[in-house]
Each structure stands twice: as C-alpha cells, then as structure tokens.
Amino acid sequence: MKQRQRFSILGLICTLLTLVMALAWVFPVYWITITSLKSEDQTIVVPPSFIPWPPNFDSFVYVLQTSPFIRWYLNTIFVSVTVTFFSILFALMCAYALSQLEFFGRRFVYASILVGFMLPFSALAIPLFMMLNRFKLVNTFPGLILPQIVVPLSVIIFKQFFDDVPRDFRDAARIDGANNWRILFRIYLPLNWNITWALSIVTFIGTWNNFFWPLVITNSTPMLTIPVGMTQIQLAYGVQFAEICATAVLASLPTSLAYILFQKQVTQGVMAAAGIK
Amino acid sequence: MPRATAQGRKPNLRHRLAPWLFVLPFFTLYLLFLAWPAIQVCYLSLTNSDIAGQGHFIGFSNFQTLYQDSDFWASVVHTGYFVLLTVVPNTLVGFILALLVVRLKRLRMFVLAAFFLPFVLPVSVVYDAAIWVLDPNFGIVNLLSGSNISWFQDPVLAMPAVAGVTIWWTVGLNMLLFIAGLQNIPQEYYEAAALDGAGSFHRFLNITCPLIWPVGSLVLVLQLILQFKIFDQVYLLTVGGPFNSTVVVLLYMYRQGFQQGRGGYAATIALILVAIIILVSLIQFRVLRIRRANQ
Numbered sequence: 001m002k003q004r005q006r007f008s009i010l011g012l013i014c015t016l017l018t019l020v021m022a023l024a025w026v027f028p029v030y031w032i033t034i035t036s037l038k039s040e041d042q043t044i045v046v047p048p049s050f051i052p053w054p055p056n057f058d059s060f061v062y063v064l065q066t067s068p069f070i071r072w073y074l075n076t077i078f079v080s081v082t083v084t085f086f087s088i089l090f091a092l093m094c095a096y097a098l099s100q101l102e103f104f105g106r107r108f109v110y111a112s113i114l115v116g117f118m119l120p121f122s123a124l125a126i127p128l129f130m131m132l133n134r135f136k137l138v139n140t141f142p143g144l145i146l147p148q149i150v151v152p153l154s155v156i157i158f159k160q161f162f163d164d165v166p167r168d169f170r171d172a173a174r175i176d177g178a179n180n181w182r183i184l185f186r187i188y189l190p191l192n193w194n195i196t197w198a199l200s201i202v203t204f205i206g207t208w209n210n211f212f213w214p215l216v217i218t219n220s221t222p223m224l225t226i227p228v229g230m231t232q233i234q235l236a237y238g239v240q241f242a243e244i245c246a247t248a249v250l251a252s253l254p255t256s257l258a259y260i261l262f263q264k265q266v267t268q269g270v271m272a273a274a275g276i277k
Numbered sequence: 278m279p280r281a282t283a284q285g286r287k288p289n290l291r292h293r294l295a296p297w298l299f300v301l302p303f304f305t306l307y308l309l310f311l312a313w314p315a316i317q318v319c320y321l322s323l324t325n326s327d328i329a330g331q332g333h334f335i336g337f338s339n340f341q342t343l344y345q346d347s348d349f350w351a352s353v354v355h356t357g358y359f360v361l362l363t364v365v366p367n368t369l370v371g372f373i374l375a376l377l378v379v380r381l382k383r384l385r386m387f388v389l390a391a392f393f394l395p396f397v398l399p400v401s402v403v404y405d406a407a408i409w410v411l412d413p414n415f416g417i418v419n420l421l422s423g424s425n426i427s428w429f430q431d432p433v434l435a436m437p438a439v440a441g442v443t444i445w446w447t448v449g450l451n452m453l454l455f456i457a458g459l460q461n462i463p464q465e466y467y468e469a470a471a472l473d474g475a476g477s478f479h480r481f482l483n484i485t486c487p488l489i490w491p492v493g494s495l496v497l498v499l500q501l502i503l504q505f506k507i508f509d510q511v512y513l514l515t516v517g518g519p520f521n522s523t524v525v526v527l528l529y530m531y532r533q534g535f536q537q538g539r540g541g542y543a544a545t546i547a548l549i550l551v552a553i554i555i556l557v558s559l560i561q562f563r564v565l566r567i568r569r570a571n572q
Contacts, residue, residue, distance in 0.1 A: 011380070014377065014380070015380075015381065015384070017377070018377040018378070018381065018384075018388055019384065019388065021374075021377070022387070022388040022391035022392060023391070025391050025392050025394075025395070025445070026391045026394060027410075028395075028406040028407075028409075028410045028445070029394060029395065029398075029406065031406070031409065031410055031417060032402070032405060032406050032409065035409065043415070044414075044415045046420060047420075048417060048420065086302075089302075090302040090303035090306070091303060093299040093300070093302060093303065094299060094300050094302070094303035094304065096299055097296040097297075097299035097300045098300070101295070101296040101299070102296075103293060103296035103297065103300075104293065105297075106296070109300055109304055112307070112312065113304075113307065116307055116311045116312065117558075118554065118555050118558035118559075119311055119315050119551065119554075119555075120502075120505075120506055120550065120551060120554045121311075122506055122508060122527055123318070123506075123527070123530070123547040123548075123550045123551045123554070124311070124314035124315055124318060124547065124551075125531075125534075125547075126318065126321065126328075126530070126534045126540055126543045126544050126547055127313075127314040127317035127318055127321055127544065128310065128314045129328070129534075129535075130317070130321075130326075130328065130329065130330040130540060131309075131313070131314065131317070133328075133329060133330070134330065146306060146309075146310060147310040147311075149306055149310075150303070150306045150307050150310050150311050152307065152311070155303060180295060180296075180299065184299075205397050208399065209397075209398070209399040209400065211399065211400045211401065211509045212508060212509060215512075216535065226399065226401075227399040227400065227401040227402075228401075230401050230402075230405075231401055231404070231513065234405075241409055241412075241415070244405050244408075244409065245405065245409065247405070248401075248402045248405040248406065251399055251401065251402050252397075252398045252399060252402045255397045255398065255399065256394065256397060256398070258397070259390075259393070259394065259397040260390070263386075263390065266397070267453055270396075270450055270453060271453060271454065271457060274450070274454055274495065274496075274499055275495060275561075275565045276454060276457055276458075276492075276495075
C-alpha cells in the first residue's frame with residue numbers, strides 16, 4: 001500500500017513535468033500567434049503582455065495589402081495540390097504493377113527505385129537546375145512541380161501494402177473480367193485507403209513546406225511560394241515583429257490545420273515513411 | 278490453326294505492355310528528374326561548367342582543387358559538428374519524450390500534439406519563431422533570463438543554437454517512432470518482472486532498453502541521413518556566419534554553384550555528399566532488414 005502511494009506521487013510529479021515541457025514546447029508557436037495580434041509598438045513593451053486584448057489585426061492587413069502574399073499563397077496551394085495528386089496517383093500505379101503484375105524489366109524498375117530512394121534530392125539540384133534551365137522551365141509551374149512529383153519512398157510503401165493484399169481478391173476480380181485499372185481503383189485502393197490518405201496528407205505538408213527546391217528554381221517575385229516568399233518580406237520590412245509573426249501564422253495555417261484535423265493519418269504517414277507500418 | 282495463334286498472340290502482347298502503362302508515368306519522371314541528374318552530377322564533376330552547363334572536360338582537376346580547398350574541408354567539419362550536436366541528442370530527447378507521453382492517458386492527445394506540432398511547420402516559420410523568441414534585445418528568452426546573447430551571431434553559440442532549434446523542430450518524429458516501439462513491448466514482460474520483484478529502474482534497464490533498441494538504431498540512422506543534408510536552417514538563421522562558422526556542405530555547394538556560377542565544382546561537392554548519404558542509407562537498409570527479421 002505504501003509502495004503504491006509513493007509511486008503515484010512520483011507519477012504525479014512526472015505528469016506535471018510532462019505538462020510543463022509540453023507547454024514550453026508549444027510556447028514559441030503561441031508567442032508567434034499572440035505577437036501577430038499585437039500592434040507594432042506593443043511587441044517590444046517590457047514587460048511583454050502574454051494575452052493581448054483586444055486583438056489587433058493591423059499587421060495581417062498590412063502584410064496582405066503591401067506584399068504579393070495572396071499570389072504566393074495561391075501559388076503554393078496550386079503547387080502542393082498538384083504535386084500531391086500526381087505524386088500519389090503515379091506512385092499507386094507504379095506500385096500496383098511492381099507488386100501484382102509480371103512483366104519484363106520489373107526487377108530492374110524496382111531496383112532503380114530503391115536506389116533513387118537513397119539519392120539526396122538537394123545534392124542533385126545543380127544538374128537539375130541546368131536541365132530545367134535549358135528547357136526554359138526556371139520560374140515556371142512545371143519547373144516547380146515536376147521534380148517534386150518523384151517520391152520513390154511512396155512507391156516502396158504502396159508496394160509493401162499491396163504485397164500484403166491476398167491474391168484471391170485479384171484472381172476473383174480477374175475471373176469476373178475486371179481489367180487492371182478497375183482492380184487497382186476498385187479493390188487495391190479502397191483496401192489501402194488509410195495509407196493512401198495518410199501519405200497524401202504527408203505529401204501535401206511536405207510540399208507546402210519545401211524550401212530548398214522553390215529557392216533554387218524560382219527568383220521572380222510572382223512565382224515564389226510561401227516559405228521562400230515570406231523570407232523576402234522580412235528582408236523588406238526589417239525588424240517588424242508583428243508583421244513577421246503575421247506572415248508566419250498565415251504560412252503555417254494549412255499545414256497546422258492538416259495536422260490537427262488528420263492527426264491519426266499524419267502519424268501513420270510519417271511512421272510508414274520511416275519504415276514502421 | 279493460324280487464327281488461333283493470331284488470337285493468342287494479340288492479347289499476349291497487350292498483356293505484356295499493359296504493366297508498363299502503370300509504371301511509365303512515375304518511371305519517366307524518375308529517370309528525368311532523379312536518375313539523369315545523378316548521372317549528370319558525376320559527369321559535371323569532371324568539367325569546368327558554369328551554372329548554365331557550358332564548359333568542357335577537365336579530368337579530375339576539380340577533385341584536386343577540392344582536396345586542397347580549405348573552405349570545403351571547413352564545411353565538412355561544420356557539417357560533422359552539426360551532426361554530432363543533433364543526431365544523438367535528438368534521438369535521446371525523442372526517447373525521453375516518448376517515455377513521458379506513453380504513460381499518460383487523458384492528456385495524451387494534447388501533449389503528443391504539443392511536441393509534434395513544430396514538425397509540420399515550414400522552416401521559414403521555424404526561423405521566424407527562433408529569431409523572435411531568441412532576439413538579442415526583445416526576445417522573450419533574453420528578457421526573462423536578463424541576458425543579451427546574440428544567439429545566431431555568436432561564434433561559439435551559433436551552431437549549438439541552430440542545433441537546438443532543429444531539435445525543437447524535428448524531435449516530434451523521433452518521439453512518434455519511439456512511442457510505437459514502446460507500445461509494441463508486451464505488457465506481460467513488465468508484469469512478470471514485477472512479480473519477480475524487479476524495481477521500475479531494473480525493468481526499464483532490462484526490458485525497455487533492449488527491446489526498444491531496434492527502433493533506436495532505426496531512428497539514429499534516419500537522423501544521420503537527415504542531418505547530413507542540413508541546409509535550410511543555416512541558410513536562414515545564420516546565413517553561414519558568423520565568420521563562416523556555420524557554412525555546411527550543402528550551403529557551400531549552393532554558394533559555389535548558384536552564387537559563384539561554378540557548376541562543375543559544385544557538382545563535385547554534391548558528388549561527395551551523395552556518396553556519404555548512399556553509404557549511410559545502405560546501413561539504413563541493413564537496420565530495417567534486421568528489424569523485420571526480429572519481428
């Protein structure tokens with residue numbers, strides 16, 4: 001009895017410590033959010049206020065009116081949605097063939113995709129830039145989008161999931177006269193709906209957040225995406241913390257919302273990407 | 278008879294080509310945007326190309342230059358230092374957070390989300406958060422602690438500060454992997470050990486630690502691959518400074534290629550990095566295979 005009580009006090013201390021750490025961990029996010037709701041003078045008042053009331057939306061208005069933020073937002077939405085759609089679609093198709101169909105060159109394709117998975121994209125930026133430059137695709141949507149569609153890891157993950165589907169499903173459908181497209185989209189996709197959804201959301205978040213590739217392939221103001229564009233704003237504004245924080249809040253809204261709404265799928269997606277089903 | 282063969286052949290050919298229709302969309306893009314650049318990196322490293330790709334073959338002279346380039350070796354050392362500051366600490370912090378989170382019940386969702394949330398933020402937002410919270414004059418950290426350290430301009434503290442920000446940003450992923458690993462340990466082991474009179478510390482040391490090691494090694498290798506590719510954080514937070522003390526390999530490649538226009542030389546740097554990453558990735562394959570064999 002005594003032992004149990006001592007244990008629960010220790011447990012309480014542990015829980016409190018965990019809570020304090022969790023609050024400390026989200027504090028920078030909280031601090032950014034409330035700073036964006038202060039007026040510029042309020043941001044540097046000592047001691048700082050932790051709950052600014054009434055909220056002040058001037059910095060949001062200022063950012064949206066004086067910078068191409070909306071244009072960049074639309075760019076980023078378009079790029080992220082397009083990349084996610086085609087990246088997942090092509091990976092599903094390729095994985096289905098690699099997992100379920102016999103054809104000449106199958107092993108070669110799969111081996112090259114495994115090699116591709118090891119290649120660090122950022123280290124290939126130099127020749128990739130030269131090639132796209134030659135095709136006049138610098139500062140264009142195809143230049144931004146096409147290289148990002150290639151995610152070998154998605155193919156590898158889908159293939160692993162397709163390998164686990166009992167072959168009877170396919171054989172039964174085959175006998176009923178269904179072709180491969182029907183089998184993929186009516187049987188394999190619905191059976192693996194969870195992982196498809198999970199990888200789609202993770203791909204969307206990753207594309208929205210991608211910094212390196214847009215930095216390399218765009219340099220004209222109207223073609224920037226949010227992560228690169230917002231750093232330009234900071235160069236232009238100088239030390240204006242309320243405005244910097246307002247851009248940060250707007251920039252992280254879609255990915256934070258995606259995580260909060262689809263917490264389970266994001267978890268499953270990043271774990272699958274790390275090699276744990 | 279001939280009709281039969283003709284009929285038998287036609288679907289056969291279609292049968293053989295149909296799979297390629299599934300493979301080609303991905304594989305074409307793969308060849309164009311991943312495989313071909315990888316081959317090009319090798320070729321470019323043997324040329325004196327500019328960033329537009331204009332240049333001619335010069336043999337291994339880039340490698341000779343690279344060997345004697347003290348700035349390159351400095352960038353290798355800085356990358357190694359960053360890897361040292363992040364890989365093991367990030368894994369350990371992830372493990373500790375997982376241990377703290379996994380024992381919670383009602384608060385679990387909230388606490389887990391709190392630790393993971395930074396991971397889904399764009400690096401530019403992480404940058405904003407860091408420069409605002411750690412601002413030398415008005416940052417909340419310096420205000421509360423009464424110091425006036427310029428975290429990202431201090432020659433000694435800059436890299437540790439970048440490493441700290443990186444851990445804050447990415448530790449959530451490690452935590453998730455460890456939580457999954459901890460949940461896979463059968464509860465009966467702990468109960469049996471408790472019956473045998475093993476204290477909680479002993480149970481942790483003799484059950485948790487050995488059984489979590491497969492996940493631990495996986496996280497370590499993933500971290501190693503990830504942190505070798507450090508670029509975004511130093512590009513934004515320190516711009517390579519102060520006194521070039523945070524110029525890492527990718528940043529050096531970026532500057533040589535896109536700012537100095539030395540495409541061939543930058544490709545040589547890239548090739549070295551590709552070689553390192555592939556080496557570590559091969560270790561990752563081994564680790565994953567061991568994991569699967571153990572399951």
